Amino acid sequence: MNLINVITAKLRHLFVILLFVFTAILPAQAALSENYQYDTWTSRDGLPHNSINAITQTEDGYLWFATWEGIARFNGKEFKVFTRGSASGLIDSGVRALYADNDGSLFAGGSRGDFWLTSNRGIWRITKQEANAVADGLQSEINFIHYGELDGMPTA
Incomplete structure (x- = not known):
């Protein structure tokens, strides 16, 4: 007791x-x-998918969202969506990771292992196979695919 x-x-x-x-x-x-202030955004507001895999903000103030249906850039009012196709250079809409560095570049990791780098000069795509070949010592440099103004990319 x-x-x-x-x-x-x-x-x-x-x-x-x-x-x-x-x-x-x-x-x-x-x-x-x-x-x-709290805001909630969904596909009704312009996001390509309601599941967000990553969010980052670039120095110019844009918010970037990685989703299973592409990348979305938000300017505070509306979304600009980048999905797979020749205009964006994305071979797959699924994007799993985003990173913005201090130089204003945006890095994106695709769901199939591709790696993307954007800048005011276009988008560069580096495949997983290329990165692995350099890491394994099979080749000395990465062969990337560049999408620029001639491919319909906007310029700064």
């Missing part, structure tokens, strides 16, 4: 501490959230 009383007292003590913590944190969290 003594052990039960000790456990009950400790549980009451823990409950009071948790109650205090939650009543102190929740109002502060609510006050913080009032300083931010």
Whole structure:
């Protein structure tokens, strides 16, 4: 009986501490959230797919979304979608990873292992096989495919 009383007292003590913590944190969290605006975007708003695999922001302010149906660039008002085809150079719409560096380049990793680099001079595609051949010492440089202004890519 003594052990039960000790456990009950400790549980009451823990409950009071948790109650205090939650009543102190929740109002502060609510006050913080009032300083931010929340938006939700779906395919109805222009995203190519509702599942987002990665998000990044480039130095020019664009938000980039990697989805199973392509890459979407958001300018704050609308989406520009890049899906597979000759205009984008994507051989597959599934994009799993995005990374923006400080030079303004956007790197994208395809779901089939391809790697993409964009800049104001176009898009370069590097296949998984090319990257593996260089890594394995079978060749000394990567042969990439470039898509530029002549392929319909916009210029800066």
